Amino acid sequence: MQATSDIDNRLVESHACPMSTCQAPAGSPCRTTSGKVALKYHTARFQLVPALRSELHVATPAVRHPGSAWTALPVQKLAAPAVPMEVRLAYARVSSRTQEIQSQIDALEASGVHRLFQEQISTRVRERPEMKAALAAAREYRSLGAKVTLVVHEMKRLGRGALELLKVAEELRDAEIELEFLTGPLAGKHDPAGHGAALFAFFAAMAESERDYICDKTLEGQETARTKGKAIGGVKVSDEDMLATALRLRDDERLSLREIASRLVIRTGKKRGQHPAPATVMRMLREHDEQTTRAPLEPTA
Secondary structure, three states, rough: OOOOOOHHHHOOOOOOOOOOOOOOOOOOOOOOOEEEEEEEEEEEHHHHOOOHOOOOEEEOOHHOOOEEEOOOOOOOOOOOOOOEEEEEEEEEEEEOOOOOOOHHHHHHOOOOOOOEEEEEEOOOOOOOOHHHHHHHHHHHHOOOOEEEEEEEEHHHHHHHOOHHHHHHHHHHOOOOOOEEEOOOOEEEEEEOOOOOOHHHHHHHHHHHHHHHHHHHHHHHHHHHHHHHOOOOOOOOOOOHHHHHHHHHHHHHHOOOOOHHHHHHOOOOOOOOOOOHHHHHHHHHHHHHHHHHOOOOOOOOO
């Protein structure tokens, strides 16, 4: 178990203890039924701190004199100290049970991290509990004015897809949390607000490219499915006005499917007010073109 730091104790004492036998006010350590300073904070109290919910116990610091007579202390201002604190949180991950994780843990601990979150889970799984807990802890420490760095052994442990990497990067940037890779081509510390902003811009560019690629492959797959007679799509969201606008944007202004979709608005149904998907626009235009081609020619005079 990781040793708790001064900032952990301050986080705990920012809450009053909910135990009926303690009820220590915010700013004071927990107390025993005999009126002594408890050796450790009551579980119900540090469970109020998201960053510490996985801990089995949080020791009362020596400065609170555990075992001595308990007295209520004035609430301390939870502001950043004169010398900025730095909290280094580590995240380690492997995808399967056959992979070993200890080498990651050893390297992370050697880099001087304060807390470590680890899990065995595939990057294909959308919800990664320990990653979520690490980010929650980082935001919690940051709220107290501490400088926070999330340390990962290498980029692929953070996520494989550009979209996933961008999501994590955006969370770190919004919370002003630095990111550090120990190995790989991006080894080093990256500050989203400083020179490391280039890394976050790189993630964004990768994500945009991946989004375009996924969209293009989706459109191609749907078109292939239609040629084989398979039905694609759900409830119809287009109408004559939308079709007329789409035709004008395609034929007169020569816009792409994505650009056309961004200028159209669904007027009815559950998706009212939203833009149709590029696939919907493609289907609408294709059906119009097919109907126009099949229409019998007008007899000539």
